[in-house]
Amino acid sequence: MKIRKAVIPAAGIGSRLLPLTKATPKEMLPVGDKPVIEHTVRELVASGITDITIVVSSGKSLIQDHFRPNPALVAQLRADGKSAYADAVEEVGELSREGHITYLDQHGPYGNGTPVLNAARHLGDEPMLVLWPDDVFVAEVPRAQQLITAYESTGCPVLALLPMAPGESQRYGVPVVREDLDEGLLRISGLMEKPKPEDAPSAFAAIGGYVVTPGIIDELRTQTENWYTHQTGEVYLTDAINNYAAEHAVYGQVIQGRWYDTGNPADYLVAQFASALAHPEYGPLLRQLVD
Numbered sequence: 440m441k442i443r444k445a446v447i448p449a450a451g452i453g454s455r456l457l458p459l460t461k462a463t464p465k466e467m468l469p470v471g472d473k474p475v476i477e478h479t480v481r482e483l484v485a486s487g488i489t490d491i492t493i494v495v496s497s498g499k500s501l502i503q504d505h506f507r508p509n510p511a512l513v514a515q516l517r518a519d520g521k522s523a524y525a526d527a528v529e530e531v532g533e534l535s536r537e538g539h540i541t542y543l544d545q546h547g548p549y550g551n552g553t554p555v556l557n558a559a560r561h562l563g564d565e566p567m568l569v570l571w572p573d574d575v576f577v578a579e580v581p582r583a584q585q586l587i588t589a590y591e592s593t594g595c596p597v598l599a600l601l602p603m604a605p606g607e608s609q610r611y612g613v614p615v616v617r618e619d620l621d622e623g624l625l626r627i628s629g630l631m632e633k634p635k636p637e638d639a640p641s642a643f644a645a646i647g648g649y650v651v652t653p654g655i656i657d658e659l660r661t662q663t664e665n666w667y668t669h670q671t672g673e674v675y676l677t678d679a680i681n682n683y684a685a686e687h688a689v690y691g692q693v694i695q696g697r698w699y700d701t702g703n704p705a706d707y708l709v710a711q712f713a714s715a716l717a718h719p720e721y722g723p724l725l726r727q728l729v730d
């Protein structure tokens with residue numbers, strides 16, 4: 440089945456970036472000339488995704504305002520002869536149309552599986568991409584497209600992976616690799632969340648980016664039902680993946696490209712700096728300043 444749908448869970452409070460995120464959602468902080476979440480939406484649209492659901496909470500209306508088309512502003516800018524600005528505003532609104540962006544309020548138990556389940560109720564039971572809202576990926580082939588290609592060749596859930604530096608394992612989910620296939624595709628038997636370096640089952644990190652299938656959604660549904668019955672545990676994507684992988688094939692795809700986890704203060708600064716250096720007009724000036 441072709442992947443046409445994607446979920447961006449964007450209900451988190453961005454605590455690692457406080458007080459910057461006290462009034463501004465972390466998804467709306469700029470990296471280069473775009474807010475972080477626009478990088479993700481562009482990645483999805485460039486990968487052929489036509490239904491994007493952004494799962495939000497209160498305080499996130501700036502995201503909606505950003506993507507909402509604003510013909511009155513465009514007309515005003517054109518009347519003032521500011522056509523480059525008008526084009527830029529129009530282009531962002533166009534993303535909303537191309538990606539059919541819809542918004543859902545997150546509700547349910549704590550955990551990063553809840554927004555995925557919320558979105559699946561809306562999008563229907565079919566394979567879909569899940570991308571975190573604060574990842575910026577710079578790649579020749581969009582990360583989302585690389586995941587879609589891996590899904591098309593396996594027909595199974597796929598996780599985005601990157602090689603990990605020794606000692607970083609306590610920041611990530613680390614896959615248990617079963618078989619190393621061609622082109623960075625790995626068959627995995629599960630994920631160990633944030634293991635100590637001596638316990639890490641491989642030298643790869645799961646980064647943001649998943650193709651989840653109806654089987655994984657079923658696992659999330661079971662976890663959620665258990666939560667409502669027993670009020671225990673949390674609803675985590677990693678648990679759903681591990682439960683599913685106990686009986687079914689799951690793959691990891693080592694992604695080509697540079698990943699910035701902008702929810703992390705240090706990586707956010709690096710992402711800003713790297714995008715400024717890469718700017719065609721301002722990059723050379725900045726290089727002169729730092730050389």
Ligand code: G1P
Pocket residue numbers: 551610611612613632644645646647677700
């Ligand atoms: C989540 C996942 C983890 C993954 C990480 C990547 O963890 O559970 O497997 O490595 O995202 O950003 P979190 O950072 O939300 O704790």
